[in-house]
Amino acid sequence: MGCGACVPACPEKRIRMVDVGDDGLRPRLDAAGCGACDECVKGCPGVGVDRGMMPEQESATPELMEGWGPILELWEGFAADPDVRFQGSSGGMATVLAAYCMEKGGMAGALHVGADAEVAWRNTTRFSRSTAELIERTGSRYAPASPCDGLAQIESADGECVFIGKGCDVAGARKAASRRPEPARKVGAAIGIFCAGTPSTKATLDLLTRLGVDREGVDGIRYRGKGWPGYFTVTMRDGRPPKSIPYMEAWGFLQQYRPFRCYLCPDATAELADISCGDPWYREKKEDEQGFSLVLVRTERGRKIVRGAMEAGYVVLERREPGVLVASQRGMLDKRGTIWGRVLAMKMFGIPTPRYEGFHLYENWKRLPAGEKVRSMVGTVRRIVTRGYYKPGSASVE
Ligand SMILES: Cc1cc2nc3c(=O)[nH]c(=O)nc-3n(C[C@H](O)[C@H](O)[C@H](O)COP(=O)(O)OP(=O)(O)OC[C@H]3O[C@@H](n4cnc5c(N)ncnc54)[C@H](O)[C@@H]3O)c2cc1C
Numbered sequence: 001m002g003c004g005a006c007v008p009a010c011p012e013k014r015i016r017m018v019d020v021g022d023d024g025l026r027p028r029l030d031a032a033g034c035g036a037c038d039e040c041v042k043g044c045p046g047v048g049v050d051r052g053m054m055p056e057q058e059s060a061t062p063e064l065m066e067g068w069g070p071i072l073e074l075w076e077g078f079a080a081d082p083d084v085r086f087q088g089s090s091g092g093m094a095t096v097l098a099a100y101c102m103e104k105g106g107m108a109g110a111l112h113v114g115a116d117a118e119v120a121w122r123n124t125t126r127f128s129r130s131t132a133e134l135i136e137r138t139g140s141r142y143a144p145a146s147p148c149d150g151l152a153q154i155e156s157a158d159g160e161c162v163f164i165g166k167g168c169d170v171a172g173a174r175k176a177a178s179r180r181p182e183p184a185r186k187v188g189a190a191i192g193i194f195c196a197g198t199p200s201t202k203a204t205l206d207l208l209t210r211l212g213v214d215r216e217g218v219d220g221i222r223y224r225g226k227g228w229p230g231y232f233t234v235t236m237r238d239g240r241p242p243k244s245i246p247y248m249e250a251w252g253f254l255q256q257y258r259p260f261r262c263y264l265c266p267d268a269t270a271e272l273a274d275i276s277c278g279d280p281w282y283r284e285k286k287e288d289e290q291g292f293s294l295v296l297v298r299t300e301r302g303r304k305i306v307r308g309a310m311e312a313g314y315v316v317l318e319r320r321e322p323g324v325l326v327a328s329q330r331g332m333l334d335k336r337g338t339i340w341g342r343v344l345a346m347k348m349f350g351i352p353t354p355r356y357e358g359f360h361l362y363e364n365w366k367r368l369p370a371g372e373k374v375r376s377m378v379g380t381v382r383r384i385v386t387r388g389y390y391k392p393g394s395a396s397v398e
Helices: 062-068 082-087 091-102 131-136 149-156 169-181 181-186 200-209 247-257 262-266 302-311 322-328 330-348 359-367 368-387
Strands: 015-020 024-029 049-052 073-079 111-116 123-128 161-165 188-192 220-222 233-234 241-244 275-278 293-297 313-317 356-357
Touching: 015 220, 049 359, 062 233, 062 322, 062 330, 062 359, 073 091, 073 302, 082 091, 082 131, 091 131, 091 161, 091 188, 091 275, 091 293, 091 302, 091 313, 111 131, 111 149, 123 131, 123 149, 149 161, 149 169, 161 200, 169 181, 169 188, 181 188, 188 241, 200 247, 233 247, 233 262, 233 368, 241 247, 247 356, 247 359, 262 330, 262 368, 275 302, 293 302, 293 322, 330 359
Parallel strands: 049 356, 111 161, 161 188, 188 275
Antiparallel strands: 015 024, 073 293, 073 313, 111 123, 220 233, 233 241, 275 293
């Protein structure tokens, strides 16, 4: 999946993440001298995720459980600091909650991702120790990112830390916590961001070409933010004017490059997080509006953080009814419905499949209209055949 959890899991430090143009970041094992302890596989959320790993999660909204996982409270709002709100992707919620955990909760830092300093279309894992560093790294980056490859920084930190990532990343951090004592002790808060799939690096490069941007001269790329939902903006090194297009237009292009693995992921809303943040797409979108975030409280720890951040004036939030989540992210529910059938199609070809426990995949599949059931299975079979996934070893990337 590209979360990077296998990197710190390997006791021999033989795994690194490699960007495979059409897919995303994928692990590479230097097999020479590999002791075959299987820690990388055992800690991999791509192999499977069992919701039972988070027994402390309960649901106060049973009607949302099958489609969205446990939710104690649903809120909508934004960071009280107008700069964080403006810089953030949605309402700057992931950033401001992490800042609250560090400034008021005494957490040592936050592990997350930011733009690579050298190559603007790549992401690097960062450990932010201050609010200024957090703010520098706001904004969703619609390109491969593997925050779990930096879990060692949480393991060696002075106390609890925040972890920010997509559903796959949060699952990677939780699996690490279930296998090693230090992540278990030190992941003090897991903040998830909604994700409908991560476009490959090729997506960004092709978009630059489409916009007529000279790749060599690119200084920075913002995928969105600075307004809601904001603009995809490319800044240039030599003072040439920035190029920008509305976020919706950029996403329409980038989303076509989501790899097959993302179509097998049921966890678009980071169900293993303490708090998940996403967009309230039910609202009418005006590119320059100030941002808003949907906030799903998933654990008691998450509830304490959100309440504390409200009382301390870090966030402005209002309670929302469950229907707001469905109205905002209908596509995620439809996608979740397809997964049971996709996995079945893979099994028919004898292809290894991810094992998801507790995500109610069959119940979601049953609700899917017949036409969608057929379309998703036929699409999966087509991919298997055209890409040769049925051949043993074909899934390993070069
Ligand atoms: C690949 C991708 C797909 C998305 N799909 C959806 C969607 O379907 N529906 C929806 O509502 N929202 C989606 N989002 C957007 C995101 O979930 C929301 O914008 C969320 O509300 C976060 O906004 P914020 O203002 O709270 O975050 P901010 O305060 O701006 O902070 C964003 C945080 O996310 C981290 N981050 C940025 N890019 C990545 C990445 N690629 N991987 C891991 N961490 C990252 C940053 O390090 C930062 O800490 C997607 C984002 C990404 C990166």
